[in-house]
Amino acid sequence: MVTTPTPLEERLRALAGSVPDPELPMITLAELGVLRDVRVTGPGRVEVELTPTYTGCPAVEAMSADVERVLREHGQAEVSVRTVLSPAWSTDDITAEGRRKLAAxxxxxxxxxxxxxxxxxxxxxxxxxxxxxxxxxxxxxxxxxxxxxxxxxxxxxxxxxxxxxxxxxxxxxxxxxxx
Amino acid sequence: MSPAHAAALALGDDALILSHRLGEWAGRAPVLEEEVALANIALDLLGQARALLSLVGDEDELAYLRDERAFRNVQLVEQPCEDFAATVARQLLFSTYQHALYGQLAGADGPFTPLAAKAVKETAYHRDHAEQWTLRLGDGTAESHERMRRAVEGLWRFTGELFQPVEGLPEIDWQALRATWTERVTDVLERATLAVPTGPQSAAWAAGAGRQGVHTEPFGRMLAEMQHLHRSHPGATW
Structure with missing residues (x-):
């Protein structure tokens, strides 16, 4: 189901997206293209979907913990982070700004x-x-x-x-x- | 166990056991770059294993608390391959298989499609890595050529098992898989000036044995090392 994100969801998405990648701290999760979805499912309850770059990427756990911490600090009591594999992440998902920062x-x-x-x-x-x-x-x-x-x-x-x-x-x- | 679970176990065990064997090179690889490369390939495989074993049950219990006969990996991945040439040969034989298998699964519409679509891109790099080393060693010095030749011939009898149909993968065309594998492996070996072995691809007693839980002698010792920490210190954490 595709629904338009609410203003709160947009704000939370921006917060989650601004978390730096644990192994490439010069770029954010949004720039890396691994943040798939942020959904508010109830008062103070939010679900986040992350996708790993590589299946065995050990950074996913640190990413999940960081996203959870940031959203909790912004008033979300219950944060659950799920890892989704499909559609598979591609380096084409890295934003232009992300590429610029990598090169820099x-x-x-x-x-x-x-x-x-x-x-x-x-x-x-x-x-x-x-x-x-x-x-x-x-x-x-x-x-x-x-x-x-x-x-x-x-x-x-x-x-x-x-x-x-x-x-x-x-x-x-x-x-x-x-x- | 459902057929889909049996298939997840077979493919998951292949990835897990090979990941462990490649991890054994940490601190011992011939050059630093190769140590890093093998560890990275092992990590990709471990990620695939975790995704597959989690479909069946608790990944840690499956990895650390099963006995030898409960593992469903092919015998190829459990071989020690202590000579670097043997590890390269095994990587060529196995990554070519895994890449073709995941390629078919990625194109089908089944429970393994999401993982396969991701893993096929990773295994393409594994195959490329193995191919470049096979060329370099096969078409290298007399010594490297001889060791590559011995390695490919030594492992050849474990390759037939790769094409034993795995229950729970109805979407796989095993004959086409074998044809693709044979064509690609032959191409690389020929370019590496290595002969394609003419011996049997499975020993009579061993055909499909790993998938039935029958393993070769070195596997028990490998498992002892892999499982001992978890079994000796249940629930230990970092």
């Missing part, structure tokens, strides 16, 4: 238009295998903007990031992988 913090944002998911054509450093097609759009270095960057590892500090190095400024950086 030295994390190359995901390239848009990859809702279908899966790896974008990859290259493995200096390689003797020329089979892989060239990626449509290069991952740019968030420090100097160069498109000449190399994949070091498909998985970096978290499952959602890959580790790359810029061939121009030589800085390593994280790339938020397209999902």
């Amino acid at each position: 913090s030295g994390i190359a944002p995901p390239r848009p238009g990859h809702r279908a998911g899966g790896p974008v054509a990859v290259e493995l450093g200096p390689t003797r295998h020329a089979g892989a097609p060239a990626p449509a759009e290069p991952v740019r270095c968030p420090h100097c903007g160069s498109a000449d960057t190399t994949l070091l590892s498909r998985f970096s500090s978290t499952a959602c990031k890959a580790l790359r190095r810029c061939s121009v400024c030589r800085e390593p950086f994280d790339h938020f992988k397209e999902l």
